[in-house]
Amino acid sequence: MSETNVWKPDDRIIAASEKLKKDFPFMQNTWCGFGYGWFDLVRELCEKITAVYAEAGLEPDIVVLTVEEKYGTLRFEWGGDAQMTDEWDNDEAYRAAYSAAYEKITALASEYEDKSETVCEKCGRSGMIYNVNDWYTCLCDDCLEKEQRK
Ligand SMILES: [Zn+2]
Numbered sequence: 001m002s003e004t005n006v007w008k009p010d011d012r013i014i015a016a017s018e019k020l021k022k023d024f025p026f027m028q029n030t031w032c033g034f035g036y037g038w039f040d041l042v043r044e045l046c047e048k049i050t051a052v053y054a055e056a057g058l059e060p061d062i063v064v065l066t067v068e069e070k071y072g073t074l075r076f077e078w079g080g081d082a083q084m085t086d087e088w089d090n091d092e093a094y095r096a097a098y099s100a101a102y103e104k105i106t107a108l109a110s111e112y113e114d115k116s117e118t119v120c121e122k123c124g125r126s127g128m129i130y131n132v133n134d135w136y137t138c139l140c141d142d143c144l145e146k147e148q149r150k
């Protein structure tokens with residue numbers, strides 16, 4: 001598979017990324033490298049992560065580094081800041097609480113990676129992964145046809 005199909009965000013994607021960064025502080029410095037069709041999916045994932053912290057009564061410490069498409073699926077790469085604190089080293093309850101949150105976030109990220117296999121990255125309708133010119137991408141029938149005509 002070649003990486004010649006260089007991904008470029010259009011204005012719609014840039015605007016949607018800005019909104020995501022504004023609505024979720026942990027997305028503030030995130031590199032968003034995915035199509036417009038996946039923004040609802042990523043927003044839903046961010047809402048669920050916010051809920052994980054709210055339910056546990058914890059301050060969100062997550063920092064999302066990259067959200068991108070890789071081999072046709074959504075990859076959500078993140079780290080937890082709590083691991084760098086003194087409390088993490090010295091307070092067992094603190095460590096246990098954040099560890100539980102991290103486990104939930106890991107499960108959510110993998111759940112949404114699976115979900116992205118059936119959501120067209122261009123438009124958000126239901127799709128599947130195709131190999132278009134050596135590029136794996138999740139597309140609906142209409143978007144597949146457009147891509148193949150390129
Ligand atoms: Zn589509």
